[in-house]
Amino acid sequence: MSDWFPELARIEIERQAHFACVEVFDELSSTSDHALANMESFRNRMPALFVARQQTKGRGRGSRSWFAGDGALTFSALLSKADIPIEPIIWPRISLIAGVAMCQTLETYAAPDLLKVKWPNDVYLAGRKVCGILVEKRELTDPVLCLGVGVNVNNSLEHAPQEVQQRAIALTDVTHQQHFLPEILLEFLVRFRQLCTTNAVSVEPLLEYWRDHCLLTGRQVETVQGGQQIIGECHGIDANGALLVQTSSGQREIMSGEIVRW
Numbered sequence: 001m002s003d004w005f006p007e008l009a010r011i012e013i014e015r016q017a018h019f020a021c022v023e024v025f026d027e028l029s030s031t032s033d034h035a036l037a038n039m040e041s042f043r044n045r046m047p048a049l050f051v052a053r054q055q056t057k058g059r060g061r062g063s064r065s066w067f068a069g070d071g072a073l074t075f076s077a078l079l080s081k082a083d084i085p086i087e088p089i090i091w092p093r094i095s096l097i098a099g100v101a102m103c104q105t106l107e108t109y110a111a112p113d114l115l116k117v118k119w120p121n122d123v124y125l126a127g128r129k130v131c132g133i134l135v136e137k138r139e140l141t142d143p144v145l146c147l148g149v150g151v152n153v154n155n156s157l158e159h160a161p162q163e164v165q166q167r168a169i170a171l172t173d174v175t176h177q178q179h180f181l182p183e184i185l186l187e188f189l190v191r192f193r194q195l196c197t198t199n200a201v202s203v204e205p206l207l208e209y210w211r212d213h214c215l216l217t218g219r220q221v222e223t224v225q226g227g228q229q230i231i232g233e234c235h236g237i238d239a240n241g242a243l244l245v246q247t248s249s250g251q252r253e254i255m256s257g258e259i260v261r262w
Contacts, residue, residue: 004053004181005024005051005053005181005182006182009182009183009186010022010024010182012182012186013049013182013185013186013189016186016189016190017049017186017189017190017193018047018193019047019048019049019077019189020045020046020047020048021042021045021048021049022048022049022051023048023049023050023051024051024052024053025050025051025052025053026052026053026054027052027053027054027055027056028050028052028054028055028056029055029056029057030055030056030057030148031050031051031052031055031074031075031076031148032076032134032136032146032148033057034050034076035048035050035076035077035078035146035148036078036136036138036146039078039138039144039146042078043080046078046079046080046082046083046144047077047078047079047080047083048077048078049075049076049077049078049189050075050076050077050078051073051074051075051185052074052075053070054069054070054072054074055072055074055150069155070154070155071153071154071155071156071170071172072150072151072152072153072154072155072170073149073150073151073153073181073184073185074149074150074151075148075149075185076146076147076148076149077146077147077189078144078145078146079144079145079146079147080142080143080144080145081142081143084145084196085196085197085200086196086199086200088137088143088145091135091137091143091145092120092135092241092255092256093199093203093240093241094135094145094147094196095120095121095133095135095241096119096120096121096203096206096210096237096241097192097195097196097199097203097206098121098133098135098147098149098192099117099120099121099122099123099131099133100117100195100206100209100210100213101188101191101192101195102123102131102133102149102151102188103115103116103117103123103213104191104209105184105187105188105191106123106125106130106131106151106171106184108187109171109175109179109184110125110171110174110175114126114174115213116213116214116215117210117213117214117215118215118216118259118262119214119216119234119237119243119259120241120243121133121135123151124215125169125171125174126169126174128165128166128167128168128169129167129168129169130151130152130168130169130170130171131149131150131151131152132149132150133147133148133149133150134147134148134149135147135148136148147192149188151171151184152168152169152170152171153170153171153172153179153181153184154170154171154172154178154179154181155170155172156170156172156173157169157170157173158173202239202240203237203239203240203241204239207236207237207239210236210237211236214234214236214237215262216234216243216259216262217234217235217236218233218234219233219234219262220232220233220234220262221233221234221243221245221259221261221262222259222260222261222262223243223245223254223257223258223259223260224257224258224260225254225256225257225258226257230245230247230252230254230257231245231247232245232246232247232248232252233245233246234246234262235251238253240253240255241255242254242255243257243259
């Protein structure tokens with residue numbers, strides 16, 4: 001174990017976040033690709049966590065890539081049905097839960113009014129993206145969920161190209177401090193577990209927080225759902241986690257899809 005992720009930190013994450021195993025790497029192409037490729041070998045050791053100091057071919061939604069340099073926090077968790085108090089049929093709401101868990105975690109380090117959540121789970125800091133989350137489900141006899149997270153923490157974007165600075169930011173760019181990555185990771189995992197429990201039936205317990213931190217509320221958004229374009233004003237989310245969009249023909253509930261303009 002290296003200085004950036006001491007052995008004691010790994011042990012504490014296993015103990016406090018209730019993980020059966022935590023594996024730490026200096027570099028991986030993608031923590032989620034690694035987790036899913038080795039899923040069968042961890043079948044009896046879930047929940048399992050994979051953390052990488054550098055991720056060279058990280059994945060976002062669709063065909064997007066997520067490159068994270070040294071100082072970012074990148075990890076993926078393999079979770080079985082026994083690890084999540086939410087029925088597999090409604091696992092998509094875990095995207096919302098994970099986004100809120102990370103937003104609340106980062107509030108420990110930055111002013112809460114600087115942090116927002118963009119449906120379903122991107123986290124924004126001072127108007128720019130600081131965290132991306134990808135939730136993937138494998139439909140097996142015993143379904144498995146892979147939660148992949150990338151957070152810009154100590155990898156300052158201060159000297160990045162202007163177009164990158166306009167859309168992305170790192171925590172250190174706001175706090176002007178270096179942060180201990182395992183501490184942020186542990187705080188997130190504990191919050192995520194708690195929120196899964198309190199939102200097992202519906203995401204109604206999240207609604208007040210979401211109203212205060214929704215990046216899109218009041219904005220004109222354009223979404224694509226199953227090839228269908230929907231344009232209207234965002235009115236937040238409902239208790240099922242659907243994005244509420246007021247269109248010219250009435251309110252629409254978007255359960256899945258992509259926001260292509262906002």
